[in-house]
Amino acid sequence: MRLPRLLPELGLALLLALPLQAHAFGLPELARLMSQVKSGEAVFTEKRSVAMLERTLESSGRLTFAAPDTFVRETVKPRPEKVAVVGNQLTLTSGNRTRTLRLDAVPEAAVMVEAIRGTLTGNRQAIERNFVATVSGQPQRWTMDSCPLSRRCASWCARCRSPASSRGCVK
Amino acid sequence: MNADAGGSVQRATALLRRGVLVVWLACVAAAIAIAARTHYVADLSAFLPSTPSAEQAVLLDQLRSGVAARLVLIGLEGGTPAARQAASRQLAQALRQGGLFDAVHNGDNTQFEATGKFLFEHRYLLSPAVDAQRFTVEGLKAGIDDTTSLLGTPAGALIKPVILRDPTGETIRMAEVMLPAQSPRMDGGVWVSRDGQRAVLLATTRADGADLDGQERALAQVRERFGALKAEGVTLLLTGPASFSVGSREKIKREVEMLALAGGVAIVGILLFSFGGSLRTLLVAVLPVACGVLAGVAAVSLAFGNVHGMTLGFGTTLIGEAVDYAIYYLIQARTRPGAPRGDGARRWTADNWPTVRLGLWTSICGFAALLFSGFPGLAQLGLFSVAGLAAAALTTRYVYTVIVPDGAPGIGMRRRLGEAVGRCSEVLPRLRWPLAALTLAAAAALAWWPSAWDANLASLNPVGPEQIKLDEALRQEIGASDNGTIVAVAAADEAGVLAQAEAAGQRLDTLVASGAIGGYESPARLLPSPATQQRRRDALPEPAVLAANLEQATADGPLPARRLQAFLADVQTARTQPPLTLASLQGTPLAAALAAQVLPGDAREGAHAPGVRCCGCSPGPRARSTSRPCAPHSPTCPAPTWSTSPTRSARSTPVT
Numbered sequence: 001m002r003l004p005r006l007l008p009e010l011g012l013a014l015l016l017a018l019p020l021q022a023h024a025f026g027l028p029e030l031a032r033l034m035s036q037v038k039s040g041e042a043v044f045t046e047k048r049s050v051a052m053l054e055r056t057l058e059s060s061g062r063l064t065f066a067a068p069d070t071f072v073r074e075t076v077k078p079r080p081e082k083v084a085v086v087g088n089q090l091t092l093t094s095g096n097r098t099r100t101l102r103l104d105a106v107p108e109a110a111v112m113v114e115a116i117r118g119t120l121t122g123n124r125q126a127i128e129r130n131f132v133a134t135v136s137g138q139p140q141r142w143t144m145d146s147c148p149l150s151r152r153c154a155s156w157c158a159r160c161r162s163p164a165s166s167r168g169c170v171k
Numbered sequence: 172m173n174a175d176a177g178g179s180v181q182r183a184t185a186l187l188r189r190g191v192l193v194v195w196l197a198c199v200a201a202a203i204a205i206a207a208r209t210h211y212v213a214d215l216s217a218f219l220p221s222t223p224s225a226e227q228a229v230l231l232d233q234l235r236s237g238v239a240a241r242l243v244l245i246g247l248e249g250g251t252p253a254a255r256q257a258a259s260r261q262l263a264q265a266l267r268q269g270g271l272f273d274a275v276h277n278g279d280n281t282q283f284e285a286t287g288k289f290l291f292e293h294r295y296l297l298s299p300a301v302d303a304q305r306f307t308v309e310g311l312k313a314g315i316d317d318t319t320s321l322l323g324t325p326a327g328a329l330i331k332p333v334i335l336r337d338p339t340g341e342t343i344r345m346a347e348v349m350l351p352a353q354s355p356r357m358d359g360g361v362w363v364s365r366d367g368q369r370a371v372l373l374a375t376t377r378a379d380g381a382d383l384d385g386q387e388r389a390l391a392q393v394r395e396r397f398g399a400l401k402a403e404g405v406t407l408l409l410t411g412p413a414s415f416s417v418g419s420r421e422k423i424k425r426e427v428e429m430l431a432l433a434g435g436v437a438i439v440g441i442l443l444f445s446f447g448g449s450l451r452t453l454l455v456a457v458l459p460v461a462c463g464v465l466a467g468v469a470a471v472s473l474a475f476g477n478v479h480g481m482t483l484g485f486g487t488t489l490i491g492e493a494v495d496y497a498i499y500y501l502i503q504a505r506t507r508p509g510a511p512r513g514d515g516a517r518r519w520t521a522d523n524w525p526t527v528r529l530g531l532w533t534s535i536c537g538f539a540a541l542l543f544s545g546f547p548g549l550a551q552l553g554l555f556s557v558a559g560l561a562a563a564a565l566t567t568r569y570v571y572t573v574i575v576p577d578g579a580p581g582i583g584m585r586r587r588l589g590e591a592v593g594r595c596s597e598v599l600p601r602l603r604w605p606l607a608a609l610t611l612a613a614a615a616a617l618a619w620w621p622s623a624w625d626a627n628l629a630s631l632n633p634v635g636p637e638q639i640k641l642d643e644a645l646r647q648e649i650g651a652s653d654n655g656t657i658v659a660v661a662a663a664d665e666a667g668v669l670a671q672a673e674a675a676g677q678r679l680d681t682l683v684a685s686g687a688i689g690g691y692e693s694p695a696r697l698l699p700s701p702a703t704q705q706r707r708r709d710a711l712p713e714p715a716v717l718a719a720n721l722e723q724a725t726a727d728g729p730l731p732a733r734r735l736q737a738f739l740a741d742v743q744t745a746r747t748q749p750p751l752t753l754a755s756l757q758g759t760p761l762a763a764a765l766a767a768q769v770l771p772g773d774a775r776e777g778a779h780a781p782g783v784r785c786c787g788c789s790p791g792p793r794a795r796s797t798s799r800p801c802a803p804h805s806p807t808c809p810a811p812t813w814s815t816s817p818t819r820s821a822r823s824t825p826v827t
Contacts, residue, residue, distance in 0.1 A: 050322045052331070053729035057319065079316060088365075094317065099347055102650075104365065105354035 035122025238767035240380020246408035278362035314339030353650030466562030486555035493563030
């Protein structure tokens, strides 16, 4: 469920494969751009600072996406872990333990998954349902700031920035 | 001398007649007294086997008192989402306070705060991750890494407040085991349907599945409390076994009353018609049937201690043929002109009684077979019929000959009836060919049309298809899916039963892992056996050892040991905690969830006394619709297993 932080890397990776375009660039254009990508794979490195921990947590692994609704984040280091979302099914694997959840039974997670899947598939409605999204920049280098609409989600994720900033979700 | 002898015979006969009447009246009075004190029952368990096998016993038990039989599924439809969510919260609250429900779940877990605290305090006894390895340097390191990796995520928000007391994340491990995978969708803090158009609630009645009056009261309470909410535009949907059985009983009762009334009116009409409208004759004519019913009720009541409603209904129909006895007698014993009083009775006794007696014997032989049935309900029916017919025949033979020695006077409408029948007989031969053609057509239709033989038991179900559809929809939304299989284990005591459930769970886990079943519920997941708890407690190291291990494990980690003093203290407290038992969980929602899965019983009785029932398997994702048993012949599946397709049961509810 650390999904929000996956956005920057994956977005960047996908973007490198896109042709250059030059007009006014906003959410509709970004959505159109992203909807052309049907699948993708990228490696990621994640750095996380949590106030109560004495050092930054680092992890790395692989992200996979396949339209319309499959999204997998596989952590290789420091320990093997896997978060897979297929449709409404969320599967968490840690070591030899696997746990399956219905995504809509955990609204917080559903919001984040919708945001990521929405961006990756270019589903503007999915983004706008849960976030106030501001897109700036150019097709080859854009930034999307998303602020959650729901107060409950905003309590643990204030803003997602992708892909220009590598900090991702900040709290 | 002769006159003297004749007089004595006459006096003796008169005395005998009076004696017969006195005996008969005494019998009737006794039967009325017994019938008045009889307990009438309506639950269907009397029509289930009385000496069930171990498998049947568990199933019957589920039907009578299992959680599946006590489920009430509630849907709130219409209005705005906010109105539905508010109604769900208020209704759940009202029902929890109402006292007729064991548990009411609507996704709102705020009332489980105390339980959460209780579980947290006992986490080292309850967490499946606790073993000797857990508190070694490596074990601590792995546990802390696991937990810290969740920080900064939605799951992390839950453990952040407790991470300094629980750095190895036992809370998470407990929750993983206890929370069901098939949770309903959440919206606004309550359960809603997958499409978001309904708020859904799940309640279990305190009353047994067999206690229909109790179930009816519980349903009435739901309606009444919902009515009091005044939720704008929101409508209430109620379904589940409780609503089905109460609804069916209503319907059966209504139909039985209607049919009985129609039948009664028809019989009285025909009798009045045939005996020329004489009320006295009518009363006399129904006497044998009335005596038969009374005798049947009294005999069943004495032999079984209660009378089933269905015995009364079917039994009365079966002994309805006793009306014939009266009709035969009243017509056949009619006196011939000039014959002395009582001649008709004498003649009937000599000529006709042997025939009636033969009919009585054959009927008794037929019904007596039911007496040996393994179903108490059918045995009741047999006894009722035998006693009823015998009483009716004896009333005809010995009482009629005294009170109406010369049959019924008058010919009533019989002449006109005869004339009508005569006219019909004239017309019927002319219909010979059309009737023959009709018969042929019917035979052809039978041969060519698809078989009308319907072997589907569900067609006997008085519940309508819309109700069944609604039930399926709500079940799916709540995730209370039909169970494919019940696994039952028995043991001498609570500890043994929980240990058995654990062992069964280990074998079921392999089936879950292989995908053969989707999941299962087990009491051992909520309450591990004392032996397991003891083992976990023994795995908790001494203060000095734990402190040293922790120091090493956190040496270059994100959480330094100096901040984890509360953890060390908690582990030391846990070392002195006594293992939890069912009794120590009283008053928490866990107790209700466990009571649904663990049954106290007398294990000495052998097979028919499960000390526990546990572990409902739900079919795997691929087998969901087929409701197949969980690999009954597989060596990995604990015996006994069997398919429970006739019952609808549901997984027990989440407890957080």
